[in-house]
Amino acid sequence: MSNPTRFSNFRTACFFPLLLFALGCGGRAESSGPQAAAPPDLNGVWSAPFTPDLSKALGRQPPFTPYGAARFAKEDEIDDPLTKCLPIGPARGIQAGIMPFQVVQTPAVFTILFENQHTFRIIHTDGRRHPKDLDPTWFGDSVGHWEGDTLVVDTVGIDDRTWLDTAGHEHSDQLHLVERFQKVDNNNIKWTVTFEDPKFFTEPWSVTLPIARQNTEIMSYSCEENEKDRAHLRRTKK
Amino acid sequence: MRTPSSLVRPLALAALALALTAAPRPILAHHGFSVEFDKESPITLTGAVTKFEFMNPHIYFYVDVKGKEGKVVNWAFEGGPPNVIYRQGWRKDTLKPGDVVTVKGFRAKDGTHLAACATVKLPDGREVSAGSGAVAAGANGAGANSGKY
Numbered sequence: 001m002s003n004p005t006r007f008s009n010f011r012t013a014c015f016f017p018l019l020l021f022a023l024g025c026g027g028r029a030e031s032s033g034p035q036a037a038a039p040p041d042l043n044g045v046w047s048a049p050f051t052p053d054l055s056k057a058l059g060r061q062p063p064f065t066p067y068g069a070a071r072f073a074k075e076d077e078i079d080d081p082l083t084k085c086l087p088i089g090p091a092r093g094i095q096a097g098i099m100p101f102q103v104v105q106t107p108a109v110f111t112i113l114f115e116n117q118h119t120f121r122i123i124h125t126d127g128r129r130h131p132k133d134l135d136p137t138w139f140g141d142s143v144g145h146w147e148g149d150t151l152v153v154d155t156v157g158i159d160d161r162t163w164l165d166t167a168g169h170e171h172s173d174q175l176h177l178v179e180r181f182q183k184v185d186n187n188n189i190k191w192t193v194t195f196e197d198p199k200f201f202t203e204p205w206s207v208t209l210p211i212a213r214q215n216t217e218i219m220s221y222s223c224e225e226n227e228k229d230r231a232h233l234r235r236t237k238k
Numbered sequence: 239m240r241t242p243s244s245l246v247r248p249l250a251l252a253a254l255a256l257a258l259t260a261a262p263r264p265i266l267a268h269h270g271f272s273v274e275f276d277k278e279s280p281i282t283l284t285g286a287v288t289k290f291e292f293m294n295p296h297i298y299f300y301v302d303v304k305g306k307e308g309k310v311v312n313w314a315f316e317g318g319p320p321n322v323i324y325r326q327g328w329r330k331d332t333l334k335p336g337d338v339v340t341v342k343g344f345r346a347k348d349g350t351h352l353a354a355c356a357t358v359k360l361p362d363g364r365e366v367s368a369g370s371g372a373v374a375a376g377a378n379g380a381g382a383n384s385g386k387y
């Protein structure tokens with residue numbers, strides 16, 4: 001797959017520091033060149049509280065469009081993509097609670113390895129932008145940058161078959177996620193996720209959850225290995 | 239590398255004791271509780287374990303339960319994901335064929351001999367949670383029927 005933005009990003013990556021250096025030299029004679037503070041080290045295993053219903057964390061239902069409200073009213077847990085062992089999706093993976101995730105961080109990528117089905121997110125932190133003509137995928141396309149102690153992640157191109165939570169909050173392929181991973185201290189992250197989707201919601205809405213470091217390692221979890229439940233499932237509505 | 243069994247046993251006992259404090263609510267992995275089981279149909283059954291599957295996405299174990307007329311029915315019990323309950327002290331040999339156990343749980347809505355396992359009373363008398371209630375019980379927004387994520 002070609003990436004037309006890659007070269008222009010490379011140029012930006014090369015010239016932007018030079019520009020900063022030139023600007024910095026004029027102002028501060030003693031400076032030997034501006035050194036951006038190293039971003040926080042968030043490597044490790046983490047977990048946020050299990051949040052099966054985002055409306056409870058929000059304190060109300062999200063600001064549905066009429067279409068979004070109608071979809072939510074008819075949705076049933078039996079249709080949850082997880083019931084079919086499909087991937088959990090980018091934000092719901094963070095909210096998974098009892099199955100933690102591992103952060104593997106380098107200067108160029110911030111990787112989230114989910115215990116849930118051993119899926120993962122790659123968040124590019126090398127300055128690139130989202131590709132044009134993005135085809136939706138289960139975890140979308142994520143780019144991030146550091147604002148002090150906070151990693152700001154922008155995600156688009158998320159397959160509309162994922163759900164936002166167990167309660168059946170859905171989204172379209174126009175879902176735009178903005179996440180802020182703010183380091184509180186070595187063992188705590190404040191995670192704020194903003195959901196924007198003009199088909200389902202009249203305005204963006206946000207939820208904040210605490211993420212805590214876990215004294216464990218991520219383990220295996222393969223949903224199809226011994227799946228026996230689907231034959232027994234029954235609709236919970238109507 | 240094998241940890242000396244003299245160390246493993248106290249650790250396992252401690253972990254299982256911790257699991258005891260968990261809410262006896264089945265917490266499931268890839269489907270919600272209410273989409274498969276009926277919280278209005280609690281059940282307590284005693285019998286001998288015939289098989290234990292410490293596998294994804296849920297542990298399953300099977301128990302021969304003798305009915306009123308002496309007829310034996312093999313019940314299936316579902317617990318939490320193995321990775322989750324491993325952290326609570328469960329291991330692949332926590333249940334062995336022949337173990338006589340008493341299981342508390344909730345029947346499947348389809349009326350088959352299947353139930354979600356809340357707790358198991360082991361042959362040594364300890365009653366342990368088979369889900370992950372300890373985590374979910376304190377979780378933000380976890381509803382009574384929301385045993386999935």
